[in-house]
Amino acid sequence: MVKRTSFEGDACPIARSLDALGDWWSLLIIREALFGLRRFGEFQSKLGMAKNILAARLRSLVDRGILATAPASDGSAYQEYVLTPKGRGAFPILVALRQWSEEFDDHPEEIATILVDREKGRPVKKLEMHAEDGRLLSPADTTLKPRPAPRRRSAS
Amino acid sequence: MVKRTSFEGDACPIARSLDALGDWWSLLIIREALFGLRRFGEFQSKLGMAKNILAARLRSLVDRGILATAPASDGSAYQEYVLTPKGRGAFPILVALRQWSEEFDDHPEEIATILVDREKGRPVKKLEMHAEDGRLLSPADTTLKPRPAPRRRSAS
DNA sequence: CTCCATTAGTTTCATCATGAAACTAGATTG
DNA sequence: CAATCTAGTTTCATGATGAAACTAATGGAG
Secondary structure, three states, rough: OOOOOOOOOOOOOHHHHHHHHHOOOOHHHHHHOOOOOOOOHHHHHOOOOOOOHHHHHHHHHHOOEEEEEEEEOOOOOEEEEOOOOHHHOOOOHHHHHHHHHHOOOOOOOHHHHEEEEOOOOOOOOOEEEEEOHHHOOHHHHHHEEEEEOOOOOOOO | OOOOOOOOOOOOOHHHHHHOOOOOOHHHHHHHHOOOOOOOHHHHHHOOOHHHHHHHHHHHHHHHHOOOEEEOOOOOOOOEEEOOOOHHHHHHHHHHHHHHHHHOOOOOOOOEEEEEOOOOOOOOOOOOOOEOOOEEEHHHEEEEEEEEOOOOOOOO
């Protein structure tokens, strides 16, 4: 059992996310799915990845509830892969990755696209983290706390 | 050249970020570094990863300007690994991954920690995306545009 | 209905990456 | 200066990846 370590049982939520999304292709598949791709062949030609790897990734994403197979929207007998709410929920991760690249990449001139506000066509601002009361938070304004034990029924 | 495909030259900023951070360990190393870890042995024992892999990752992260080696803060002759601004800039990525897990994980009761506002001790809100003018944007409110060609000197 | 092309995979095989353990050089401690 | 600790490197077995060939089912042309 020299297996590539899994973070499935890890208590850290970051590790748990990485267990599902942290390989080289899953997030790119989700990116394309958000962009509207649905068919095996579309993913394969757009991403240029090996078909066996794509098949394995799609299976994993379906198993984890990130994609679902749907019985074809154009009437053909083939199936399609569509994002579940869980899959669409990965959007902020993609935005965060994009913005990190936009801000820190050594060759930003090679970046082909920018994410813009559809209405105005202007670049979106950086992701913001806010407190419950609305205050804008910087990393230093945050800290980690142990998760409170889930209370059963009512408070003690 | 059956090498694991690199996204280094890819025009997609998400792929470019994944090229630097998209392996199983890099983001966890950054997480620990944000938490204050600095020494090789600290990372190794905290993450429980093989030392050769850790050494390779640290080297890669230093090469990419995400970590820097510093000549020891406690006077010893060993070196330390500290985050650069580029490394600290990955904070939103970690928050996005954490929040995705908090929202969609099948076993959220296994998650040990929550990210809170230091001042109030209350959980932070989900990351928000805003337009330049401050409007809150949903994914559907955004679209991709080709990056405008960089103008030289003045406008045409 | 038949034949051919397309789609969506699976199989095979070579190579790369990962992980565990042993090993090592230099730093630190007693 | 001997024992130990730190920070790695080396070695080797195994798992993951990728390219290409192969296959079964579908779709389309005539």
